[in-house]
Amino acid sequence: xxxxxxxxxxxxxxxxxxxxxxxxxxxxNWDYVVALAGNPNTGKSTVFNALTGLxxxxxxxxGKTVTRAEGGFHAGDDDYKLVDLPGTYxxxxxxxxxxIARDFILFGQPDVTVVVVDATRLERNLNLALQVLEIxxxxxxxxxxMDEAKRSGFDVDCRRLARDLGVPVVPTSARYGEGxxxxxxxxxxxxxxxxxxxxxxxxxxxxxxxLAVTELGxxxxxxxxxLPNTQWVALRLLDGxxxxxxxxxxxxxxxxxxxxxKSSAGDxxxxxxxxxAVVEAEDKFFPAANEMGAGILEVASELKSKVGQDFHxxxxxxxxxxxxxLADRAVTGANEQRRFDLDRAIDRLVTSRxxxxxxxxxxxxxxxxxxxxxxxVPSAMxxxxxxxxxxxxxxxxxxxxxxxxxITGLLIDGMYLxxxxxxxxxxxxxxIFFPMFTLLEDFxxxxxxxxxxxxxxxxxxxxxxxxxxxxxxxxCNAAGIIxxxxxxxxxxxxxxxxxxxxxxxxxxxxxQILIASIFVGALAPAYLSGLVSALAVVTVAVFGIxxxxxxxxxxxxxxxxxxxxxxxxxLPPYRPPRxxxxxxxxxxxxxxxxxWRAIVFALPAGAVIWLVSNVNIAGISVAEHVIxxxxxxxxxxxxxxxxxxxxxxxxxxxxxxxxxILMLIVLVNPVAGFGEGAGIMFELDDVSSTxxxxxxxxxTLLMAINLMLFSLVHNPCSTTIYTIYKETGSAKxxxxxxxxxxxxxxxxxxxxxxxxxxxxxxx
Amino acid sequence: xxxxPFEALSALNPGESATVIAISAAxxxxxxxxxxxxxxxxxxxxxxxxxxxxxxPTGYRIRGAVIALRRLQAERIQxxxxxxxxDGGAAA
Numbered sequence: 001x002x003x004x005x006x007x008x009x010x011x012x013x014x015x016x017x018x019x020x021x022x023x024x025x026x027x028x029n030w031d032y033v034v035a036l037a038g039n040p041n042t043g044k045s046t047v048f049n050a051l052t053g054l055x056x057x058x059x060x061x062x063g064k065t066v067t068r069a070e071g072g073f074h075a076g077d078d079d080y081k082l083v084d085l086p087g088t089y090x091x092x093x094x095x096x097x098x099x100i101a102r103d104f105i106l107f108g109q110p111d112v113t114v115v116v117v118d119a120t121r122l123e124r125n126l127n128l129a130l131q132v133l134e135i136x137x138x139x140x141x142x143x144x145x146m147d148e149a150k151r152s153g154f155d156v157d158c159r160r161l162a163r164d165l166g167v168p169v170v171p172t173s174a175r176y177g178e179g180x181x182x183x184x185x186x187x188x189x190x191x192x193x194x195x196x197x198x199x200x201x202x203x204x205x206x207x208x209x210x211l212a213v214t215e216l217g218x219x220x221x222x223x224x225x226x227l228p229n230t231q232w233v234a235l236r237l238l239d240g241x242x243x244x245x246x247x248x249x250x251x252x253x254x255x256x257x258x259x260x261x262k263s264s265a266g267d268x269x270x271x272x273x274x275x276x277a278v279v280e281a282e283d284k285f286f287p288a289a290n291e292m293g294a295g296i297l298e299v300a301s302e303l304k305s306k307v308g309q310d311f312h313x314x315x316x317x318x319x320x321x322x323x324x325x326l327a328d329r330a331v332t333g334a335n336e337q338r339r340f341d342l343d344r345a346i347d348r349l350v351t352s353r354x355x356x357x358x359x360x361x362x363x364x365x366x367x368x369x370x371x372x373x374x375x376x377v378p379s380a381m382x383x384x385x386x387x388x389x390x391x392x393x394x395x396x397x398x399x400x401x402x403x404x405x406x407i408t409g410l411l412i413d414g415m416y417l418x419x420x421x422x423x424x425x426x427x428x429x430x431x432i433f434f435p436m437f438t439l440l441e442d443f444x445x446x447x448x449x450x451x452x453x454x455x456x457x458x459x460x461x462x463x464x465x466x467x468x469x470x471x472x473x474x475x476c477n478a479a480g481i482i483x484x485x486x487x488x489x490x491x492x493x494x495x496x497x498x499x500x501x502x503x504x505x506x507x508x509x510x511x512q513i514l515i516a517s518i519f520v521g522a523l524a525p526a527y528l529s530g531l532v533s534a535l536a537v538v539t540v541a542v543f544g545i546x547x548x549x550x551x552x553x554x555x556x557x558x559x560x561x562x563x564x565x566x567x568x569x570x571l572p573p574y575r576p577p578r579x580x581x582x583x584x585x586x587x588x589x590x591x592x593x594x595x596w597r598a599i600v601f602a603l604p605a606g607a608v609i610w611l612v613s614n615v616n617i618a619g620i621s622v623a624e625h626v627i628x629x630x631x632x633x634x635x636x637x638x639x640x641x642x643x644x645x646x647x648x649x650x651x652x653x654x655x656x657x658x659x660x661i662l663m664l665i666v667l668v669n670p671v672a673g674f675g676e677g678a679g680i681m682f683e684l685d686d687v688s689s690t691x692x693x694x695x696x697x698x699x700t701l702l703m704a705i706n707l708m709l710f711s712l713v714h715n716p717c718s719t720t721i722y723t724i725y726k727e728t729g730s731a732k733x734x735x736x737x738x739x740x741x742x743x744x745x746x747x748x749x750x751x752x753x754x755x756x757x758x759x760x761x762x763x
Numbered sequence: 764x765x766x767x768p769f770e771a772l773s774a775l776n777p778g779e780s781a782t783v784i785a786i787s788a789a790x791x792x793x794x795x796x797x798x799x800x801x802x803x804x805x806x807x808x809x810x811x812x813x814x815x816x817x818x819x820p821t822g823y824r825i826r827g828a829v830i831a832l833r834r835l836q837a838e839r840i841q842x843x844x845x846x847x848x849x850d851g852g853a854a855a
Contacts, residue, residue, distance in 0.1 A: 089800040121827040124802055242792070316799045320807075324826075347813050347822070347829075356816040451831050455817030458833060464820065488793075566794050566836050568801055571813075571822055571829040 030072060030081040032191040037105055037132060038116035039125050040087030041572045043144045045069075046174040047116055048084035051184070067482070068100055075184045078191070083110065086485075091131045091232070092241070095488030099243075105132060106229045107256055112190045114183070116142045119149040119156050119171070120573070122331055126323035129165070133199040135229050139167045140186045147173040148573070154333045161330040166198040175578070200326075204318035209311050212238060212303040219299050223292040224253055237300040239312045245300075249293040343573050347448070356452045363445075364541065367436050369534035372513055375428035382424035391417055410610055418606025421659045422598045425510045430591045433506065437475065438586040442577040446471055450569055460549050461556025463492035464567040466499070470548060473503030474541075477716055478723040480505075485727075489565035495552050497724055498737045501716045502548035504541045507598070507654035511711045512537045514658050518691045519704035536708075544712050547744070559736075597719070601653030608649055609660055623664060637746055638706040638753025642697065647710070652718045657711065662690065665697030702756045706749045713745035770844060772809065772823070773837035780810035781842035790839040802826040803840055 036044045048054065052071030069084040085101035092102075105113060115132055117125040132139055143156060162169035168186040172179030189195035205213065216234035220227065227233070233253070236244040247253045350359055394416060398408045440446070450467035457464050465486050473480030480500040487493040504512065513533065521533035556562070612623040623645065631641035646660040694704075715738045716724070725734040769784050785805055786798055802825045803809070812829055813822035820831040 090796075092796045092800060124826040124828055127800070127802070240792070312796070313799065313804070317804050320802065320804050344812060351813050351815060351822075353814075353816050353818075451813075451820065451822065452816050454820050454831070454833070455815050458819065464831075464833070564835075566797065567820070567831075567833050568797065568836070569820070569831040571831060 029079065031078040032111040033081045033083065033108075034112045034114060034187055034191070035083045035085060035104055035108065035110035036114050036116060037085050037101060037128070038087060038142075038144075039089055039118060039121075039128055040570060042087065042116045042118040042125065043174050044084055044087065044116045047114070047142060047144065047172070047180075047183075048082060050174050050177055050180055052082055067097075067485075068104060076188055078188070080187070080191070083108070088128065090128055091135075092236075095486060096493075097485040098488075103256055106135065106232060107227065107253075109228055110138075112138050112140060112187050114140045114142050114187065116144050119143050119145050120152055122156060123320075123324050123327035126326055127319055130200065130202055130319050130323055133165065133167065134201060135232055137167070137197040137199045138190050139197060139199060140183070140190055141165060141167060141169040142174075142183055143169055143171045144174050146171045146179070147176060148575070154331055157330045157332055161326065164326050164329065165200050168195065168197075200322070202315075202318050202322045204315055206307070206311065206314075209238075209307045212307045216296070216300055216303055219296055220248075223248075223296055226258075227253060234300075237297070238304055238307055240304065245297055248296050249290065251290065251293060346574060347571065350445070350448050351451055360449060360452060361538070361542065363440070365534055365538045367433065367440075368537050368541075369531055370436065371429050371433045371509075372517070372534050372537070373530040374432045375513075378428040378431075379424055382427060383420075386420040386424055387417070391420060406614075409614060410607055414608075414610025415603045415606040418609060418656065418659060419599050419602040422602040422655050423595065425514070425659070426506075426598055426655060427591070427595055429509060429513065430506060430595065431587060433509075434475070434586040434591050435583045438582045439577045439579065442575065442582055444572050444574045447569060447571050451571060454567065454569070456549055457552070458564060458567075460553035461492075461560075461562075461564055462495050462499075462549075462552040463487045463489060463565065464569055466492070466496040466548075466552070469496050469500060470503045470545070473500045473505060475506060477501055477503065477505045477720040481720065481723045481727055489562075491556075491560050491562040492565055494728065494733060495555050495560055497728060497733070498555060498740065499548040499551050501720070501737065501741050502544040502551065502712070504544050504712055505654070505717075507717060508657075508711050509537070510655060511658050512540055512708055514690065515704050515708050516540075518694065519701055522691070540708050540712055543709075547713065551740070551744075598653060598655045602656055605649055605652060605656050605660070609663055612649075613663070627664065636753070637710075637749040638702045638756065639710060639749060640698070640703060643703070643707055643710070647714060651715070654711070654717050661707075662693050665693055665699075702753060702760075705756075706752055709752065710745050710749055713741050713748055715739070715742045769841035771838045772832075772840040772842050773821075773834050775809075775811040775821075775823075775842070775844070777811050777814055777821070779844065780808060781844045783807045783809060784841040784843055787839040787841060790836075794836075798836070798840065801830055802828075808845075809842070 036048055038044050048069065048071065051073045053073075054069070054071045067086070071082050071084070073080050073082060083104060085104055086097035088098040088101040091105065104110070113132055113136060115129045117129055129139075129141055141161070143158060143161070146156070149156060156171065158169045158171050168190065170179055170183045170186050172183055174180070186195070190197065213231055213234045216237060217231040220230040220233050220237075224230070233244060233248070237248065247256070350356060391412070394412050395408065398412055446468060449471060450464055453467040454464035457466055466484075468486065469480045469483040471480075472483045477500050480503060481497050484493050484496040484500070487496055516533040516536040517529070520536040521529035524532040609623075612626070613621050615622050617625060626645050627641035629641070630644045634640040634642075634644045642661055642664045645664060646657050649660050650657045715721070721734060721738050724737045725731070728734060728737075770781075772781070772783075775781055783803055783805055786795055786803065790798065807825060810824045811821055812824050813831075815821070815831075820833045821837060822829045822831045823837075824830075
């Protein structure tokens with residue numbers, strides 16, 4: 001049902017986007033539940049964002065959405081709940097993210113399932129669409145990326161496709177908001193029942209298979225009366241799908257169906273309750289279901305011998321043949337040659353044997369250099385505003401109205417100043433880095449990075465997609481760890497989780513950038529210092545990548561031994577990045593989000609720093625006691641008591657390591673002109689005053705280098721540790737992931753310190 | 764049909780194309796399903812497009828998409844090589 005806008009459509013109340021009220025997540029009740037399904041990287045999240053007004057992160061790589069996201073919109077007279085699902089190639093999913101999608105489509109009983117289809121790869125995408133049509137007739141096909149199809153010089157005959165499939169087909173270019181009116185109308189018609197689909201069923205069941213599916217389906221229905229799509233479950237059991245057998249045996253199916261029914265029925269729970277834990281499976285055991293499940297499996301194994309082994313391939317072939325036939329009929333003027341040639345030329349370059357890896361490093365350096373060079377001026381301006389002016393004004397104001405010194409100290413010298421410091425140090429680099437990173441991501445470069453690094457990952461026993469999760473870790477390790485859901489082997493997923501910490505996250509760049517600028521950049525002539533600092537940071541980041549390879553290798557040969565699993569990675573076509581939109585959304589979403597988190601952690605940390613510096617025991621502050629106690633230990637590792645205490649204080653958030661160090665140094669060694677307030681994080685609006693403080697504090701080049709190394713190799717921040725626990729469901733693996741890097745960091749710093757002292761004779 | 768045993772997909776050099784004959788019987792369960800999901804079924808045309816810097820993995824154009832597979836998997840897919848390269852792979 002392709003709908004070229006006509007006069008009568010325009011009069012329809014659901015036609016106009018103006019009538020669409022985006023409800024975000026703010027909804028209590030809904031009339032209909034709509035699921036968004038589709039192959040990876042077809043623009044489901046873009047459609048979701050356009051309809052709900054939410055901002056699910058989008059990007060040009062398959063596997064970006066790994067959880068179920070929910071949002072709402074109001075159109076016509078009805079409220080809709082929209083569920084954005086992870087991309088999946090078929091309903092026979094194998095990885096955790098795909099199972100989330102499969103379970104919801106099959107057992108969540110959405111009122112409408114919108115299958116988002118990539119118009120440029122119609123044949124391949126119709127595979128999933130046909131599988132969904134096998135199980136429900138309440139389907140709308142959203143034929144997305146029509147703009148790309150047109151750019152590639154072909155068109156799709158939507159009317160013909162709609163007729164062939166028996167359900168509405170709506171052409172859209174969600175990136176540009178085109179076709180959404182028509183999509184809404186189609187959803188409304190299917191939801192209300194005013195359009196009843198007559199879906200294409202490929203079938204292809206032999207008589208024996210048909211009988212077996214019916215018999216087993218009835219048996220399953222007996223055991224799980226509430227479960228929809230029992231025939232599908234029967235088919236999976238006959239094919240010997242181990243996960244489904246397991247779910248039947250443990251009764252997990254009941255649990256799943258109850259939970260998803262709740263989510264669809266209006267008994268609203270939190271959005272993402274799907275079970276993703278790696279090692280938790282055995283804990284979910286429902287004894288009552290066991291006997292019944294065993295009975296079902298017994299019938300299944302009897303029937304299995306009757307239907308033979310290869311029926312699944314026959315069914316798949318049937319679906320693909322049909323998909324190819326339908327695509328052939330619908331696509332007109334296919335002439336993709338030009339586009340393919342350009343994509344192929346870029347691919348040859350960025351994956352080339354000689355240039356692939358150097359290009360990757362050059363890009364990384366460029367991004368860091370632009371970040372460092374560009375962030376200096378705005379950082380200084382923010383510091384002048386927040387610290388030189390606002391801080392002084394706040395402090396004087398507080399004193400003039402007679403607020404006791406300790407309240408002023410705690411609130412203004414501690415919490416406000418700590419937070420202001422984090423804002424002025426972090427905001428500018430993030431506002432530069434994130435948009436650049438997002439542009440690369442939008443363009444489609446990330447999967448090529450994974451492609452280039454796969455050989456290494458295979459050698460070290462890790463999954464090829466670990467490159468993707470590691471790259472996400474450069475933004476935030478917690479996000480990187482959630483992204484590991486795209487890795488379907490539990491063993492390799494654990495390796496990816498444990499090694500994600502070696503991706504230098506943005507909370508740690510300020511430390512790297514600042515220390516590199518002061519100690520490494522200063523060694524070079526002024527005009528080169530920005531570039532030299534960037535190279536130093538890149539060196540540390542690349543060292544982190546090597547550590548992650550080394551650790552993967554070690555893990556896969558010791559506690560996480562096992563087969564290297566299979567790997568497939570789709571390399572999506574390059575897409576011209578939308579520059580303005582990218583800058584806007586990455587500023588709003590990522591930058592503000594990360595900044596907010598930093599502030600939330602900096603506030604209490606500022607208070608703690610102020611307290612330990614101002615609460616005295618035996619005439620000396622708590623901080624000084626701890627520093628003196630830690631000092632010998634720190635020196636052994638080429639660090640110092642100050643640095644170690646700073647890391648203890650900064651466990652909640654790595655962002656505040658450097659400000660804490662500076663404050664503690666001033667406390668212990670008053671520096672001329674800086675020493676006015678014990679435990680106050682003072683203004684450091686230029687690098688040279690920071691350098692003065694550090695040098696006065698006895699900071700050596702060795703300490704600087706070890707501080708950078710330790711910042712790379714130490715325990716993950718508290719958010720990340722919590723995320724690891726949630727994703728693995730295991731205290732043991734959380735402990736390994738948290739303690740292993742600390743131990744490695746100490747060993748590394750110790751070795752560097754000893755070698756340094758041997759070679760340089762001091763330090 | 765020739766008598767000689769079929770070649771494996773991994774034998775294709777970049778730029779060469781072939782038709783899939785079968786997925787090896789050694790490849791079963793989830794792995795086999797996955798390859799089929801990706802569109803590797805008997806009769807599918809594939810074209811080797813890219814090779815990673817280390818010679819592995821290889822990106823194949825399969826039914827309009829470029830999909831990277833490791834050598835280990837490509838070895839399990841039996842093909843018959845095309846004498847004349849087909850332009851544009853299996854697009855549409």
